[in-house]
Amino acid sequence: MKDVDYEAVAPTAMKGIKDGAFLVVQARDRINVMTIGWAMFGYVWGKPVMMVAVRKSRFTFGIIEEADSFTVSVPTGNMEKEVNICGTKSGRNLDKFRECNLSTTKARAIGSPILDIPGYHYECRIMYKGAMDPRFLAQDLKQLYPMKDYHTLYFGEIVSCYLRE
């Protein structure tokens, strides 16, 4: 396990996220993993920040709304099958950890655990969240929301970032 500079690995992480990364959130006894293909990295409120987006319709939404943290794991190995299952199945009907033979391990600094896989791991404390207001969305993006299940944007302070090989 090796600490990494989140800025230095940003290009790798951005590419990895577009190919499919994992968002894990735990609140009390509820936990879920979902595939994400979108995220942002940067520096806001004087802190290194990662942003993830969760639709209100997702099982993860009910959990992250009660959580104070999330983790993102960007796999370095081939996890196409797991990315596919965690991006198409809902934790409402299926234990995706069991289905994918994935386990979690305690994070260093926050409550939500990280996925126990080789990859870049981001531990994030939720600093701010904003539910999308469709009035302020460009017209050509509205087609992404035929069911009007807009994303809520979660901004997490990156409190720890490391590579597990």
Place this chain on the structure above:
Amino acid sequence: MKDVDYEAVAPTAMKGIKDGAFLVVQARDRINVMTIGWAMFGYVWGKPVMMVAVRKSRFTFGIIEEADSFTVSVPTGNMEKEVNICGTKSGRNLDKFRECNLSTTKARAIGSPILDIPGYHYECRIMYKGAMDPRFLAQDLKQLYPMKDYHTLYFGEIVSCYLRE
């Protein structure tokens, strides 16, 4: 002038932004430049995205609220004096372009111009914006807003990104 991959230059750009970059916005005949120290990069709504934050109290706020685009220029040379002036003076009382001997040049793809300086230039079309709601801000960040002039977060599709030497 050289096209660059916004992901590949993200670490350089993030560091540059923390050291001070320039946000330029134009709406009709009104234009302003301000220093920014915060920003995010990533991939959201299926597009490469840059996020900037503008407080409601800023002169730029009145302009960007009527604009459909913004540009960010991350200087590669030493522009400490200009960063300082554009970060502490308001365009309400001062023509900062004249004060800093800065000029603009037409962007390739959007209405707001870019600053005519050596550096990384991002042309962004505004896709979404969200005014911060302090109810969802972590307690320890509230001290950043003693005047309650919260930021509005502007998400721009990066339609062009290039280096001018």
